[in-house]
Amino acid sequence: KAGVTQTPRYLIKTRGQQVTLSCSPISGHRSVSWYQQTPGQGLQFLFEYFSETQRNKGNFPGRFSGRQFSNSRSEMNVSTLELGDSALYLCASSSGLANHNEQFFGPGTRLTVL
Amino acid sequence: QQQVKQSPQSLIVQKGGIPIINCAYENTAFDYFPWYQQFPGKGPALLIAIRPDVSEKKEGRFTISFNKSAKQFSLHIMDSQPGDSATYFCAASNPGSSNTGKLIFGQGTTLQVKP
Numbered sequence: 001k002a003g004v005t006q007t008p009r010y011l012i013k014t015r016g017q018q019v020t021l022s023c024s025p026i027s028g029h030r031s032v033s034w035y036q037q038t039p040g041q042g043l044q045f046l047f048e049y050f051s052e053t054q055r056n057k058g059n060f061p062g063r064f065s066g067r068q069f070s071n072s073r074s075e076m077n078v079s080t081l082e083l084g085d086s087a088l089y090l091c092a093s094s095s096g097l098a099n100h101n102e103q104f105f106g107p108g109t110r111l112t113v114l
Numbered sequence: 115q116q117q118v119k120q121s122p123q124s125l126i127v128q129k130g131g132i133p134i135i136n137c138a139y140e141n142t143a144f145d146y147f148p149w150y151q152q153f154p155g156k157g158p159a160l161l162i163a164i165r166p167d168v169s170e171k172k173e174g175r176f177t178i179s180f181n182k183s184a185k186q187f188s189l190h191i192m193d194s195q196p197g198d199s200a201t202y203f204c205a206a207s208n209p210g211s212s213n214t215g216k217l218i219f220g221q222g223t224t225l226q227v228k229p
Contacts (some may be wrong), residue, residue, distance in 0.1 A: 043158070046217060090157050094215060101146045101163070
């Protein structure tokens with residue numbers, strides 16, 4: 001079974017720009033969660049999508065948004081980029097069903113904001 | 115109450131040693147506790163996970179010990195190898211509610227196993 005794929009792997013943007021990151025979950029998985037990883041704050045939950053609906057949301061500003069498509073692929077968007085948005089953005093795939101909690105992470109997208 | 119506190123921040127052991135990483139939580143609603151291993155340039159990989167109804171779980175050289183009354187859990191790596199050198203994260207979640215999928219992570223422990 002193919003793992004979680006994320007594209008692109010690396011991105012360099014400038015302040016004020018916007019960016020869209022993509023995640024393809026493991027085949028059959030319906031839940032995609034997004035996390036931000038930084039040296040200072042560690043791994044922080046952004047949001048989770050299940051069956052095209054946002055099921056949970058972390059404490060990030062509205063500049064961070066996401067969506068999920070009918071094939072379970074997900075995208076996250078960050079608008080008006082700030083220097084502090086530089087991070088590794090990880091998506092995690094799971095079945096999304098109750099008591100089946102294993103989440104499998106992709107390799108991440110390394111975003112650098114200049 | 116949503117925090118998971120992990121210690122130590124870094125750990126150095128000799129090959130064959132048994133590193134122990136500890137985590138503590140406050141939210142008694144948490145009922146799923148996974149451990150992840152992350153190598154540089156890679157995403158975290160699920161190592162082993164436990165639920166509060168058991169006190170210990172082993173998978174290969176990795177063991178989780180769980181103390182529900184103390185709200186603590188720990189990872190032990192038996193017969194550690196240089197290839198185990200990585201960053202380890204504990205996490206917790208409450209998938210029984212609408213929080214399914216939301217993992218709260220500890221701060222991470224960087225482990226170095228010397229040959």
